[in-house]
Amino acid sequence: MKRTTKAVLFILAMAVFATSLGYAQPKTNLLVSVWAGPHADLQKRVVAEYKKDQITIDDVDYGNLKPKQLTSFQAAMGSGNYDVVWVNSQWMKEYTDAGYLLPLDDFIKSAGIDMGIYAKGLLDGCIFNGKTYGFPTFAQTLIIAYDSEAFAKEGLKAPTNAEELVAVAKHFKQKGSGIALPARQGTAAVTIFSQLLFSDGGDYFDKNGKFDITSKEAVYAATIYDQLVQYAVPGVLAWHHDQTAEAVRMKNAPIGIIMSGLANQNADPDRSLITKTVKYAPLAGKSGRAAATNSFWVWAVAKNAKNPKAAFDFAAWMAGPVAEKKQTLADQQVSAINSLTKDPEILAKAPFLPVVMEQLANGKIDPPLASFAKFKAALVVSLSEIATTDAKPAEVLAKLQQSMAGVDFTK
């Protein structure tokens, strides 16, 4: 072959190669906002398997997550803002009202995704004005974790209702310990109160939809909360979820009200002294019925995502059965996919799952209203007052009701 022919062929081959490179789909760099913690470390490991696009996870502590997401939503597209956001279900209404999230219905339709695989109660929290804004995941609720060995030693049985729970806490308090619960001024105390309220069929609104925090169920829930704090181990007034779960794990408290998302640590021999003896019970009301304040997270796409299709594909993949099962098996996260909660392989690893599912099935979602956030902030302080002073729960709630007189609960 002549040198000229060889050169022409070489140039042609190079041209074909260069053209093929040009036609190859370029990868999108997606910036993903998630809440920091052990689950985020796991998410990073799972994300490493996603080859379609380049994913960067920005995990931020809970206190700063929402401010950072809100700041990102205000930023110009492609200015280093988030493409995919992991959103607390409580923030969904605010985000969708402000137009920060992208409706996903068209993408879902063209991708042929069956949204029926998700628990309806949780999926409903992703739908606003008939449009779907995300995929539910990582459901959480407060449950009771207890050391069965300590109970057997004292001849006690697992509490089945609120009064038995108080009695058990009182028994252990008299023995020098008590119950562990997150009673620091904050939203964790509100969750305990809400779960007790919902468990007995109560609500923040009466039958006519009028705001009422002085109902007998509400007063009962506040009274139980007050008694539990009285019979708690010292220091709970400064504890949030992490310290509470740690106290139970390290046998500082034989029983505690812990967040289900932290229950997996009880089985970790490096972190727990109750790996073999831990058992779980629902946080029930007076009647023995237990209901959660349904709290979960949502994989959503930011309106200012630079490549909405790529962002959707990633969100759908992360919330899909394969990635969800991996996370549930690895970290015992409570998935929103119905079939996973019945998976024997998962049940063997997450013994608390039946308790969680029982509570979630009866659960309610807090009204996603701006006015409700105002009430919740006030309830945080009222519950702190109940826990730290001699004020009677009924009187504190009456005062709270009065302070909410000017609030429009339709907005």
Added chain:
Amino acid sequence: MKKNKTFELSMERGDLLPLLLMLPTLLVVFSVMVVPLLYGFTLSLFDVGFGKRISSQAFLGFSNYIKFFGDTTALKAVFNTVSFSLGAILGDLVLGTLCAVFLLKVPRFLSSTLRPIVTIPLLISPVVVGLTWRYIYDPRGILYWILGLVGLGIEDFPGVTSASTALLSTVITHWWQVTPFVIIVVTAGLLAIPEELYEAARIDGAGAFTTFFKITLPQLTKVYTVILLISGVDTIKVFDIIYALTGGGPNNSSISLSIYAYSQAFEQSDLSYSMAISFTTMAITFLIFGIPFIRHNLAKEGRG
């Protein structure tokens, strides 16, 4: 008859040179300080939250400022912030002065060893300080272990778990972190006092206390003014230590103006009210620390 002097700026004479040299700084200060400040003040006059834009319908005038003075939580935050500030500065000054004097009196080897050690807290971020002290105040923490040695417990000093001691606990944490700063500054002030004054005092037969109150303290007035201003501004906007340690609780007993402004903006999505709180904080800071500073400077100029 005298001619009126005309004010003319000449490029040739270089009259504009100082202005030109200052222009970059002025532009930076204007764009990063004045513009955001004016924007923030504008926001405080409207009903604006995340996702809500400024519009004529959202104009509230000074309603947010009026609301502030009728808001019990805001007033509690003012009280807590001022209490924190006064308690923190007082402790910083007393402890810092005592430690600085002590470190000057001990043998040189000991003071050279101790001085770098005591400055360590100054190098730690206030959030980390808050989180560290959360463990110190935990019933299983070192504080209650030490108290236990003398027969005291959480019932005697409930720390961050009681409304009566939560603010004091945050002030103690602040002392731990900021006293080293005072030690450094006061030490510099002490070393600048002429030795002749002490010598004269000794000849006159003045005791240690008389010398301290008649010579040392008056000579440190300028140093204290600087500390007072820096610490004053620093403590009145306190956020991180309290946020990490108590979150403002229990029962809002340690809530500060900055924490309240933060919660209004990021938990209630009420940016306007948050801005009104921030501007009120700024006004309070100016009243407490700004005016005395101006008066001090004017008096100094008068003396000069």
